[in-house]
Amino acid sequence: MKYYLSPSILSADFAHLGDDIAATEKGGTQYLHYDVMDGMFVPSISFGMPVLKSVRKITDLVLDVHLMIEDPDRYIDEFVKSGADIITVHYEACKDVEKTIQMIREKGVKVGVTIKPKTPLSVLEPLLDKVDMILLMTVEPGFGGQAYIPESTDKIRALRKMLNDRGLTTDIEVDGGIKKDNLEMVLDAGANVIVAGSAIFKDDIEKNTRDFMEILKKRQA
Numbered sequence: 001m002k003y004y005l006s007p008s009i010l011s012a013d014f015a016h017l018g019d020d021i022a023a024t025e026k027g028g029t030q031y032l033h034y035d036v037m038d039g040m041f042v043p044s045i046s047f048g049m050p051v052l053k054s055v056r057k058i059t060d061l062v063l064d065v066h067l068m069i070e071d072p073d074r075y076i077d078e079f080v081k082s083g084a085d086i087i088t089v090h091y092e093a094c095k096d097v098e099k100t101i102q103m104i105r106e107k108g109v110k111v112g113v114t115i116k117p118k119t120p121l122s123v124l125e126p127l128l129d130k131v132d133m134i135l136l137m138t139v140e141p142g143f144g145g146q147a148y149i150p151e152s153t154d155k156i157r158a159l160r161k162m163l164n165d166r167g168l169t170t171d172i173e174v175d176g177g178i179k180k181d182n183l184e185m186v187l188d189a190g191a192n193v194i195v196a197g198s199a200i201f202k203d204d205i206e207k208n209t210r211d212f213m214e215i216l217k218k219r220q221a
């Protein structure tokens with residue numbers, strides 16, 4: 001199993017975004033998490049394609065784009081053209097999630113599907129072998145800096161079992177409230193792609209990144 005860190009730039013200082021991203025690169029991250037919010041699917045609005053284009057120009061990190069938007073089919077093509085490497089869509093936001101997954105795959109980028117904390121794992125059953133990554137939201141989507149929802153740990157464990165039972169090694173990404181002190185817990189439960197925003201983009205960003213990476217590297221097969 002490979003382990004990845006995906007710092008969420010939602011918590012970065014947008015006036016110094018390039019410097020903040022460079023610090024995560026120096027700290028050894030492999031991914032960068034890019035949260036797109038439309039003010040409809042989630043209450044807040046973040047950033048979209050133009051910022052992604054600028055980020056693409058300054059980094060070779062894997063751009064892990066999480067679309068918190070209604071009917072994401074409308075924007076898949078533009079996010080691919082703007083530099084996304086992985087596009088993750090919400091099960092709850094798609095009119096026909098299998099069609100959306102297929103559309104993303106046809107564009108030649110990796111595809112993820114995600115569910116909110118209250119959505120049951122059962123909705124993922126038909127999708128398990130169709131995606132590269134499943135993102136489990138461990139807070140209600142919409143804002144950085146929230147507390148991890150404790151019930152998420154059992155959900156991660158149950159999802160890893162569902163995948164193992166089918167012989168699948170699909171990545172499980174977790175997002176929301178992940179800090180150094182609960183990182184081992186989500187890894188033990190079966191997560192292997194870690195999103196962290198407020199725990200990374202504060203004080204010494206390079207050191208925070210390195211601290212997370214040290215823990216992940218110990219698990220690397």
Ligand SMILES: O=C(CO)[C@@H](O)[C@H](O)COP(=O)(O)O
Nearest residue numbers: 141142144145176177197198
């Ligand atoms: O998608 C989201 C919030 O909707 C997340 O990516 C957060 O940005 C993670 O931030 P922290 O909980 O780690 O501060």
